[in-house]
Amino acid sequence: MLDTREVRAFSLLPEPVLTVYLDTNPSKMANRGPAPEYLSWLNAAGKSLVASVPAGEQKLLQEQLGRIEGFLRDRVLPQRGMLLFAGPQTWQPVPLQVEVGNEVHWGRPALAQLLGLLSRHKPYGIAVVTLNGARLFRYHLGEMTELEEKKFVINISQWRKKDMGKFAHVDITKSRGTDHDTFERRIDDQYRHICAETAQRARQLSETHGLAAFFLVGDDRLIDPIAAAFPRDLQSHVVKIEEDLAKVVQPEIVERLEPHIEEWERARQSETIGTLLRSKRGVVLGVAETLAELQNGRVRALVLAADLDPELRQCPNCGRADLTDTPVCLYCGTRRQIARLREILSELAWKHSAEIEIVDAEASARLREAGGMGGWLRLPKQKSARRAARRAG
Template identity: 25%
Template sequence: MLTDQDVRELLKFTSPHPVLSVYLNTDPTLGNKDSYRLRLRNMLKKVNLPQDEEAVERYIMQEYDWSGRGVVVFSCAPEGFFRAYALAVPVRDLVHVGDRPSVRVLADLLDSYGGYGVVLVDKQGARLFHFHLGELREQEGIVGEAVKRTKHGGASSLPGARGGTAGRTKHVDEVIERNMKEAVDFAISFFEQNRIRRILIGGTEDNVALFRSLLPKAWQSLIVGTFPMNMTASHAEVLAKAMQVGHEAETKRESQLIKDLITAAAKNSGAVIGLEDTLQAVNEDRVMTLVILEGFGQSAYRCTQCGYLTSRQQGACPACGGEMQEIPDAVDFAISRVMRSGGDVEVVHRNPDLEKAGMIGGFLRY
């Protein structure tokens, strides 16, 4: 299980020795153990780090339990550094060698599957779920006062009498609202404790609307979708529906995000677009949200002393005068630096507007 603390540790680790990063898709619906092991061996043929290769193969052959749909392994034998994480979501196959763990694929996974809070709500209570990288991390519930309806034929069934709706009284409405308010307070605490980044709400249309209206605006802004679902649904059913609705909402959100990015960059209003301008903002730790088209990478130059990045060949670092070294992929370094400085990374899937605009950009802090 990969935690936020694990990600922070990976971001902090650098080494004068090569660090091997391996991402392997182990989705059981697409292959078996033997086929994945063979693919791993073929991937490692590109690497010349015998100790690290042996450590990775040993983990996959002897320790990995094949219960997940993906696995990521980091190894730097001279530093005694080895980390392995089974994932409940599939990953793209990747082998990377650098001076630090490659978190590029993790950034994509965190953007697509990280920090989902799901609320199932009815008139009496709520069930809350925290799904992270396809795993159920936390589940809680709250039950309020029972909602007791009067029998048909009583005074409350007459239009205009104590609420005017059959089977509903003013007291019933008060109980429902009180239960909802308690559920909202409970949910806010749950969201804060689990650092929820996006929220989905399930239930009947009326219950979802009432719950949503009682949430503070700051939390309403994190709602990415709603859906009908019974309170007794299993967590597997909830996860499947949440991922479906979340993916659909994410596609729409990404489209609007790119439009906002391109417009803001054109007006020079808190955003940049294109590799060189983005790298300059990264150098200054000004990037609040880095936006990248999935799969984009480009060689560039990096200072061996201060880490300055540029897509332009330089004889010496313009920041400190240090030696500039060509690197195969500047995007990987940019992702790592933005995440280390507390920024977010948005990995956008199949967007022609971003492709035409330069493949990469960022919203700025200042």
């Protein structure tokens, strides 16, 4: 499963490397048949890329393009997207189950799009809840993996026969009337206990798998008590979806849930930007300002508008980058190179232990108005602790 650690590993691939992103979505007619669109796109884009690189590297690039085209030809790709890295010492196909835009790059590994995908598709937990139990899944980059199944067992064996007769068919969902009798209260008690257990298990899985949120899917009478059993500080990470998926199989579960997850993600991004823009202190806004704070180690999380990718100058020696066109690095005197923000941002963020979030649509537009990039600063306490440590060291 793709995560930031793996992206970090990609960023260290030996250069020059050919990076190819392809939209291979088999639901598009043009991508089917012996001459899929993505292959003809790669062929044409590859040719112009070869013409644009230094003469000394053209043969090498041509070889890598040949390898990738050979790999893709005569192969049916069931995934929505494909990412490939190819170089003299590198061969790394990465199938993706999310929408990808066609891109081809030569030189350093091109990770901007991948970074965007990871930011947009966080790992989530999903619990499909029915009367019989809860199936718990991890959902990431369009793929759903079942983690475990928790059966709900309502134990009625020790109850009096008299009560049993009334309830040949036990239906928890009907046990909510104002007129609860003993039997129904007992079921309620047991179900409450089951809900608490399910919520606790979901929390444990969230921690183990780094899940950004947990979606509870089912009849509201089943999922409400589970949602309520989460502690208050985690309530904002619990999302209820009223859908009956009892008889739905896995690929279709994804289709049914995707719009809900996207909607929630949009709302969350909007909330993130709202909080950032409302904050009076502890935040930074603007590309130049955020980059400076980031490289001073003061940013713990940064946020970037989806369509923002300004040109920077970066020092190949110390890695320092900014928006100015000063030809020489102020820190080490090395001649600087042109680089795109998105190309180098993951490396910078990694170096300074900052998280990156990329926002789309409405959230992106609002952030653009405020400079397109921003971040949350580390707490002053942490900063002074670090400064003290540096002084001591």
